Amino acid sequence: SWLPLGKRVLDKVCRIIREEQDRAGALEILMPTIQSAELWRESGRYDDYGKEMLRIKDRQEREMLYGPTNEEMVTEIFRAYVKSYKDLPLNLYHIQWKFRDEVRPRFGVMRSREFLMKDAYSFDLNYEGAKAAYNRMFVSYLRTFTRMGLQAIPMRADTGPIGGDLSHEFIILADTGESQVFCHRDYLSLAVPGANT
Template identity: 80%
Template structure:
C-alpha cells in the first residue's frame, strides 16, 4: 500500500479525551474515530488489525472443533423473557421497539439465542457434543463508556457455546476451550494467564478469566512467577491430555485483586508477583441454567429426556486491539506483535522525487508485494523525521529506509521496531530477512 493513496489520518498531538495509552495511540495512529460515546468507526489501519485478530481467533476456534454460525445483532425480547433475563438485565441492555410495537433488543450476549437454535434442531444424544460460536457485534449501553475500544458500547466479540450430555462431557468442552485460548493468545503475541473466576450461584471451579500483563492494565493480579515459564500447548490432544494441561496451568497460583488472599495464597513471598493486567477472555461452565429454563433437551441412549449441560466462552475481539496496545507499546508508539500488525514492513523513501531513491524503493516494494509481504510504502514528500516518527507510531514490526547516501554504498537501513536496533545491510539481505 502506498501511503500517498492510503487513508491514515495520524495526529501529532495527544488527543485530550484519551486517558489511557491504547486509546491515545489508536486515535494518534488514525486507527479509529469516535462516532458517539463508546461507539467507534474503524479506519483502514484499525480495521486491518481487527481483521487479523478475528482471523486468528476464528482459526483456533475451528481447530478446536467449534462450528461457526452467525446470529443477528437484533433479538426478540421474548427469548429473554423465557430465561428471565429480560427484566434482570437493567439499563445496559439496549431495548428497542420496532414499527409493529414488538419489543426487541440489541444483543449484549447470545445464550438465549443459541439455546433456541439448539432446541429447534437437536434431538438426540448422538448429535452431541456440539460447540457453536460466532463473531458478531454486540452492544452494552455502559453508563460511562471510556478507555476507547477497551470499554465501548458497540464491540466485537467471539462467543462460543458448548452443549453436552453431562458434566463430564461439558468438562471436556471446557478444557478444549481453555487450551484453545492459550493457543490463541500465544498466536496473538501475548502472554496470557488464566485466573480462577467467580462462579456465583452456579458453583464449581469451571470459570476462568484470561488476562494479559500490561503495566497500564486496569486491575492488579497476583501470580506464582513460574506460571510464566509454562509452554503453550501445541497440536491436538486427547481428553486426558487436555485435563493434564488444564491441571498444569491451574496448579500455579493466579488471582485477581478481588479474589486474592495474601495470607492464604500458599505462595512463598519470593515467588509471588504482583502486576497489572487486562482481561481478554472469559470461559464459564453454567450447566443447565439456560437449557432448563428454555427446554433444551435431547433423547438419551436409554430413551429418557436429558437437559443438556452448557458452557460459554468469550473473547473480546475489538477489546483485544486495545489490550494488545496496552501490552505492546513504548514512548514512540505502538509495537505490534507480527501476527496482528496491520503491515509487516514500513518502507521509507528518504527522498521522494529523487530518481535513484524512487527506483530503488519501487523495486523493493514490488519484490515485497510479489512475495506476499504486506508493506506500507511511504512515498510522500514529507520530511524524513516525520516519516520515521509515523512508522514508529503505527508500530509496523520492520522498517526499511532507502536514501541517497545509503544507495551510493549499496545499503539500506533495516530497523526492528521492538528492539530499536538499526543495521545497514544490502537490499537483498533486507529482502531475505523479510521474506525468509
C-alpha cells in the same frame, strides 16, 4: 471507527481466533444482533440484565433488544435444530458485534458501547463431556493468545448470572487495566503446548 490499519489488525485477530476455534472442533455460526424480548423473558434475564441492555420496539410495538450476549439465542437455535442425542456433542461459536449501554465507556475500543466479541457454547451429553469441551476451549484460548504474542494469565472467575461451577477469565497485563494480578514469576515463562503448530 476502525481505520485501515486497525481493521487489518482486527481481521488478523479474528482469523487467528477462527483457526484455533476450528482446531478445537467448534463450528462457526452467526446469530441476529436484534433479538426478541420474549426469549429473554423466558430465561428470566430480561429484567435482571439492567440498564446495560439497549431496548427498542419495532413498528408493531413488539419489544426487541440489541443482544448484549447470546445465551438465549443459541439455546433457541439448539431447541429448534437438535433433535437427537446423536447430534451431541455440539460446540458452536460466533464473532459478532455486541451492544451494551456502558456506564463509563472508555479506553477506545477496549470498553465501548459497541464491540466485537467471540462467544462459544457447548452442548454435551453429560458433565464429563462438558468438562472436556471446557478444557478444549481453555487450551484453545491459551494457544490463541500465544499466537498473538500475548501473555495470558488464566484466573478463576465468578460464573455470574449464567451459572455453572467453572469459569475463567484470561488476564492480559497492560498499563490501561483496572485490576491487579498477583502470580508467581515462573508462571509467566510457561510454554503453551502446541501453540506454534
